Amino acid sequence: MSERNQATHGLTRRAVMSSGLAVAAAAPFAGAAAAASRAIPETWDEDVDVVVIGTGFAGLAAAHEAAKAGASVALLEKMRVPGGNSIISGGVIAAPGSPMQAERGIEDSADALYDDMLAAGLDLNHRALARLVAEKALETVMWSIEELGAEYDGLSHLGGHAVPRSYALAAGSGAGLVVPQLARLEEMGIEPRTRTLLKRLVRDGDGRVKGVEVHEGFSHPDLDSGTPRAIRAARGVVLATGGFGGDPAFRALQDPRLGGELDTTNHPGATSEALREALNIGCVLIQPSWIQLGPWTSPDERGFGMAPTFVQGATASYGLWVATETGERFVNELADRKTRADAIIRTGNRAIAFVDAAGWRKGMGGNAGERRQRMKETGVLMEYDSLDEMAAAHDIPAERLKETVERFNAAVAAGEDEAWGRYLPQDIAPIDEPPFYAVRLAPKIHHTMGGVAIDTEAHALDVSTGEPIPGLFAAGEVTGGVHGASRLGSCAYADCLIFGRIAGRNAAAMEPWS
């Protein structure tokens, strides 16, 4: 096969092998679910209007809107703490056409975001869902400020976005949104019921989902632990249980390269049992083999870690990514996640991201000194007094590395990155001020694009008919279609909040069954 044809594969076999990605055999899922049965419980232990399962952005937004509409809400969380992947996420939310963009003279629109989503998604996005996210993203950020009091303090440029358009939470992570969401819910009298595992979605013979069976006092990951309890949902159930990025067996079924012990940015509860129960009662699974690797992670720490903020925030806009074997750039550092992760894997995960001292200041802002100290202590961040020293440390051909930097500095002077077409911010400067800071790159599993099919009203669709399953709504990473083959950074917030709110409102508006 010619090199050109190999390139169209995105990710060649040899590249995968040399990168150390695992190849897993199919394995039984951890902990058997309940035996398939669609019987209604003889008695319900509790009766509410709306059951919301999951306490990430989507579940919290759904509970919020359902309660606001007057519904009684049971908000369930299987882990010991609420927040799921949301609370540990990067803290940026796409907002095209925002006031912060206007201040900086950046033109943008919902259409431009939609175009970027479809380009990254390889056009596999469900059009109506992606369109809704693009169009409601800005008003959703404004809602988070007005309704929740969320605080943003910067405008970020994430990969695959044509322009800087992502509002950065002042807290520096998703906690900056989850904490205000929880506080508002508490004002409304709703507290997450932690350690409560979904065991069964109760779907009656008439097709309607009428409640849930759970285990209270669940101790992750023992799916048999806890005490059974049946909760009747008079109006509706909202499934907001997140993705399966932390579930090697289910990942391996959909992409055998991604099983085993491959590291993930996800929290330990990001497993598939709730999704599989949804499939078991008739939801439609779509696009499950599109599993996203984050390109900005480091092999020198576990999980999401501290690298991504530096790699994305500093090196992608003000620095360079180079393959250590060649000393050359190998991708547009601001390309979408899949493009960049595939490119890193093709180097055999032998690549670094680096920036000079000026780039560090611009990209890391505020309390950067403290962060630098912590990153250096853990060994994630390396500091060098010269490019020669950095080259020696990573076995990079020093002359070629310096040529690469010179070429990029010439592009900066010319105002255009002809080689890779990277967006150059107004405050970019030549890379020449020591010390230099570097992180090694190794992609980790980050987001599962596939999930249950929904419509624009957040109805979960039935595999037999393609029509909504009465009483069942879904939002967030447990759903599929919004992002197609690859999600853009900062679009998960919009996705989760928008469909979570729709799901909560629509569940509360259902006629109670009797």
Place this chain on the structure above:
Amino acid sequence: MSERNQATHGLTRRAVMSSGLAVAAAAPFAGAAAAASRAIPETWDEDVDVVVIGTGFAGLAAAHEAAKAGASVALLEKMRVPGGNSIISGGVIAAPGSPMQAERGIEDSADALYDDMLAAGLDLNHRALARLVAEKALETVMWSIEELGAEYDGLSHLGGHAVPRSYALAAGSGAGLVVPQLARLEEMGIEPRTRTLLKRLVRDGDGRVKGVEVHEGFSHPDLDSGTPRAIRAARGVVLATGGFGGDPAFRALQDPRLGGELDTTNHPGATSEALREALNIGCVLIQPSWIQLGPWTSPDERGFGMAPTFVQGATASYGLWVATETGERFVNELADRKTRADAIIRTGNRAIAFVDAAGWRKGMGGNAGERRQRMKETGVLMEYDSLDEMAAAHDIPAERLKETVERFNAAVAAGEDEAWGRYLPQDIAPIDEPPFYAVRLAPKIHHTMGGVAIDTEAHALDVSTGEPIPGLFAAGEVTGGVHGASRLGSCAYADCLIFGRIAGRNAAAMEPWS
């Protein structure tokens, strides 16, 4: 985005738009399935050991082995005639390390086929399943000769295979295998029961599949037509119902580009209702968004048509494919299907495949004159006295087309295609003998790689547990995992026959339930 990054996408949005691929909205599925219910029928109308659903290669092979093991078999087919997509398929079956290869001095092995399968499959293949197909392919061809009397008369080189390794049925299509399969079954007293639609897989509360509910006298595509009948399967049920390439609504859910009225090579019965019923009773859907486009089809005829035999058999080995806008080659004409289909789409479906008179003779063999006449009459095949005439007819820059041919002829003389790395057969010659024969290219939907998860014993796996569903087996295109992202030509035969035989044997070997 740079050109280099675009290339990694395989298929860019602009390319898709300009190629006329459809973008469909989600739509309800045609004809609602029965309301979800797992109740056992009060009475069974009939009692057999094994029920086989579908009469393509896989279903026929399953029925054959089950009957041979002494089981009574009900062999069901929803259409008016048996054979599914198999009977209209191209008639070639991979056989690495075969006698025909030895005669021609071609070295090959199961390992080499396995490597090719994984390269085309982008490494998404389930390793154990692909390995089994590669290792049993040769013996399965021999079995088809010895047990069925199948007749082969040539060795074909299909795209993505390192060497010519595919046995070509003398009949020129899959009928050359389906007809002997049906004849053997008739000898064993088994006849397909046509116009019999699967409505429900009966899965009991104990988890075992115990029979089926069907409609006899079904009239495609009216899913409510026909008369209900319940068939008890004392030992097992084999699902061999094929892919969903002919189902725009389900295709569009998994890949929104591929909905609508996009043409397909599939027969009209290649719809999703049996797959969706399998999901409804707890099978696991894997990798459903990988839907293969055949690269060798023509927009000047409907369906599979006559073009593929010429495009693959003659032009890919002895001719050239050129983009009409540039007059240049744009892909290795012997690359795997996905690589080639993506490349054609990137030209905006403005590409032709052509060969000279010598290439026609070598590639088309036997009764080629008659076939040429038929293809010309329908307008699929065009004949030109010179490259200039061909260029004028297709609006190709004539000088560049002639340069392209000269460059390739130089490669032929040198014995190596440096530009694209194409395999050059021993009998290749310069392209210079008029007349020239050309076909316009436009990919059509051909094979759905995704489907229900199975293990190497053809057990269908349960979405709750990942373990086999007792009493349910699956084989052929309704399953997923064997081919990963893209199936190699001539590997469907091996896949269907190998897993069909395993499924039939294992279903017959189950202990009867009572």
